Amino acid sequence: MRIPRNPGNIVPLTRTKPYVTREQLTRLLDTTKWRGAPLLRRALARARTSxxxxxxxxxxxxxxxxxxxxxxxxxxxxxxxxxxxxxxxxxxxxxxxxxxxxxxxxxxxxxxxxxxxxxxxxxxxxxxxxxxxxxxxxxxxxxxxxxxxxxxxxxxxxxxxxxxxx
CATH class of the missing domain: 3.40.960.10 (VSR Endonuclease)
Known part of the structure; x- marks a missing residue:
């Protein structure tokens, strides 16, 4: 979910978008029957993009x-x-x-x-x-x-x- 950034413009970015968004992960967890989905939902609530x-x-x-x-x-x-x-x-x-x-x-x-x-x-x-x-x-x-x-x-x-x- 990390959104790539270039603090101080020191190193050029090779990508500017996250590999996955919170919305995509939420949608995936809402549409699956994984046994670990409740734990993953709790982890997602504590996840940050920075x-x-x-x-x-x-x-x-x-x-x-x-x-x-x-x-x-x-x-x-x-x-x-x-x-x-x-x-x-x-x-x-x-x-x-x-x-x-x-x-x-x-x-x-x-x-x-x-x-x-x-x-x-x-x-x-x-x-x-x-x-x-x-x-x-x-x-x-x-x-x-x-x-x-x-x-x-x-x-x-x-x-x-x-x-x-x-």
Missing amino acids: SSSRPETLVRLMAVDGGLPEPVLDYDILDENGNFLACADLAYPDLLFAIEYDGAVHRDKDRFVHDIDRTTRIHEAGWTDLHLSAPHVFIDREEGIRRLRAAYSRAKEITGVPFGSA
């Missing part, structure tokens, strides 16, 4: 299941002049708080340096961030949720937004 990966979806669900508001997916962070700085995997824009899932690709030497520069840019623009990786999402989900909640609370303190709002 996540770039399965782990990012799981981080979003961890945030929501952990009692936090649903974060914005694939959020473009801009500087004060409207120039593209970065695309956050997940964000709470009102709190200037980004959440990143760092998979194996982030261990590459060039990518590691790119990530440091990117993080510096968003920090200089006033944003805070939290980085999670596979152990926080796939092994110790409770620790991942704890980190999300703690970082969210710190972002609220920094921005002065009362807990429970935003």
Whole structure:
């Protein structure tokens, strides 16, 4: 269902439409007798079109299941002049708080340096961030949720937004 996009116009798109739409999946589930259809309907209700990966979806669900508001997916962070700085995997824009899932690709030497520069840019623009990786999402989900909640609370303190709002 992901709708392809090109944050910051960095890489040309090879396609611009999703492989399948929510409406197509809904119609398919409404016209089949699959034993797992009720479970798939519940999953479809939680599906979004902006996540770039399965782990990012799981981080979003961890945030929501952990009692936090649903974060914005694939959020473009801009500087004060409207120039593209970065695309956050997940964000709470009102709190200037980004959440990143760092998979194996982030261990590459060039990518590691790119990530440091990117993080510096968003920090200089006033944003805070939290980085999670596979152990926080796939092994110790409770620790991942704890980190999300703690970082969210710190972002609220920094921005002065009362807990429970935003």
